[in-house]
Amino acid sequence: MPASISRSHGRGRRTINEINMVPFIDVMLVLLIIFMVTAPLITPSMINLPSVGKAATQPDRVMQVVIGKDEGLDLKLDNRTVRLPLDAVVAAVVQAQSVSPAGSSAVVISADRDVRYENVVKLMDKLQQAGVQRVGLSVQLAK
Numbered sequence: 001m002p003a004s005i006s007r008s009h010g011r012g013r014r015t016i017n018e019i020n021m022v023p024f025i026d027v028m029l030v031l032l033i034i035f036m037v038t039a040p041l042i043t044p045s046m047i048n049l050p051s052v053g054k055a056a057t058q059p060d061r062v063m064q065v066v067i068g069k070d071e072g073l074d075l076k077l078d079n080r081t082v083r084l085p086l087d088a089v090v091a092a093v094v095q096a097q098s099v100s101p102a103g104s105s106a107v108v109i110s111a112d113r114d115v116r117y118e119n120v121v122k123l124m125d126k127l128q129q130a131g132v133q134r135v136g137l138s139v140q141l142a143k
Helices: 002-008 020-039 086-099 119-130
Strands: 061-069 073-077 080-084 105-111 135-137
Touching: 061 086, 061 119, 073 086, 080 086, 086 105, 086 119, 105 119, 119 135
Parallel strands: 061 105, 105 135
Antiparallel strands: 061 073, 073 080
16 A cells, blocks of 8 residues: 555656746737737827928029039139139128128029038038028929
8 A cells, every 4th residue: 555655646746848828928918909009199200390481582692602523612603603612612602792782692502412411511500600691502303
């Protein structure tokens, strides 16, 4: 009789080699439901772009600064084009604006597609620091 007790006592517990997937599946389904409910409530990130309207008065004089592929600056003023360095372009624009009445002249920057954005911003910054009020960018509409 004692032999039968020891035999049943040795087989009483076995190790389980399987993973119980039911709790894992339950947690995943709850998370899925939470994400499905909250997803429509989250607003997508939208960029609020500034709007551009027409100017109240059209400028009498338009000066154009062209930034070429070689990053050289050409100033087009009164049907003539002059290649100048950055500081000279700013000085020429300020002098041309001082001749005309306030607000009646504008500067348009035209840059080649391959020009680094940094050069355009640098020109705009220099013009702004010099007190030029009306600066615009020339663009080509997509075809």
